Amino acid sequence: MLAVVETKPASVEAKPVLRVEGLKAYYQMNYFGVRREVRAVDDISLTIKRNEIYGIAGESSSGKSSLIKTIAGAITPPLRVVEGSVKFDFGGKELDVYAERPAMKAARWKHLSYVMQGSMNVLNPVRKVKHAFHDFAFKHMGLSEQDFRARVESHLQRIGLDPRVLEAYPHQLSGGMRQRLTIGLATVCEPEFIIADEPTTALDVLVQQDVLALIKEVQQRLGSSIIFVTHDMTVHAAIADRIGIVYAGRLVEEGPTIDVFERPQHPYTAHLIASLPRIGDTKKRIALPGKPPNLADPPSGCRFHPRCPLAIDKCTRENPPLVPRQTGRVACWRAGEVEAA
């Protein structure tokens, strides 16, 4: 039995399913009267199409988790949206995440699922796996207990898990099975949009390819869109249709995966790609000089300028806007000059 993928009219197809505009989300803290602000998401705009896998890359602490948490509408203080908007379009119905909170709450999990970083831990160690599915999905599916169970079982079978895992405790399962379960949880409601933070980071190497193939298979079958974060560029290479590169809270480059790998336009992206080790190649990889930026007090102008081999005077003063270039967008005063460097 194959699920029929609903085909959408062309006009709907062309409209992005997610539109993020000028989004700023800061951690605003108050330590004994001293105010501190960490600008983790700083003026990010992006759109994601239906049926698209969009990967977000960047070094640790660059704001990747903060960004997708904000997109998921899953933020808690001290993280606050300071400016901008996050809008979804679910079957022609617009949902403004930070304007219509009650509507969002009601609609969210039916259309959207969010898999947090380290979510293999969503499985409560002292409760059987079936309870996780019940807690997570039962309310949103509007099915009887019996039909719900049948639906979950067939869903698990589809992603290569024996339905008997429902009666198991998480520790009785291998890491690969737990990861499959997490994907099962994220997709059981057949959401149109899936948001995942480092979905494969804790995974054993031997199961990684199967899990990535599974993510891609489920995405294609449901026709959903995925936005995911990982610092592992090989995972982006394997499944992302487009990549967004984040540096110090800003999107510095975005484009189709193959183009970003083959013709990076931003010096930071070029560095990221060049630093990847490959078996069979012992050519010395140069690490980025200097320190990662402090998001409580980011550098002036282009935030990458203190570490950039191509920086000129202008870069220290003026923040380069993210503008279309080649097949994507890039924010750099010297965009495209990296190959010459």
Next chain:
Amino acid sequence: MTTLLELDHINKDYRIRGFLDRSTLHAVKDVSFSLEVEKPEIFTIVGESGSGKTTTARMILGNETPTSGHLRFMGEDVAAIRSRAERLKFMARVQPIFQNPFEAFNPLTTLDYFLFATAKRFLGLKDQANIEAATDRALNHVGLSLAEVRGRYSHELSGGQLQRIAVARALIPEPKLIVADEPVSMVDASLRMSIVNLFRDLRDTLGVSIIYITHDLSTAYYISDRVIIMHRGDVVEAGDAKTVLGHPQHAYSRALREAVLPPDPVAARRIIAQRMASAKAAEARQPG
């Protein structure tokens, strides 16, 4: 040649208490290898989780005693070290670096305090000027200085800086051997390379040998001199790193090698497409 470290048919069993029965888990099975003083090297242990890497590391560090076999450091049986003074001397020469830099440091004390304590303990220094000099020297080896670290707390620094400080801490006692258990598994590619480059520099400039434990074959290939591949406690393949990782012979090593995704979208996509096709074929074969 003087032998720095020798593992001589090392086994480690754990007694597991199940629901109704007891059983024995062979965490490490008959592992033997040795490192020479005159030939500092990066010796890598590769394997999936549960293959016995950490257990091996803990035995080398003297934190765990082998069930059978002998583990010798500079000719002395590590299990026979009894006195506190002897133990401290051993610990100074074999230093660990742990996986998560954020957990390695106490969040409530400043990092310099922590480094000074290491200098006092292992070098027996009392004079503050000497303590600071030894700390600064170790920090210089990792591209930092005491001036940059003084008075700072771990939460004020990035993961990469903390990982460097963790390496500097391990260098203070001037060890001959560093045991690094998955030091890069939590960090991104650029930082990963900066840490493994640092290991290479330490080997070349200080003559320190490093036991590098990882499941990342790409960095293992990049920096290792020799490698062993462990699978469920057994060493399934051992030898020159470029040969073993470039052309693995054992079926398990080959599976590990094939599981590495290339940092190349065209090749990586082809692999994922093949996986999807074979999953589909398997599904079609299943009745119902």
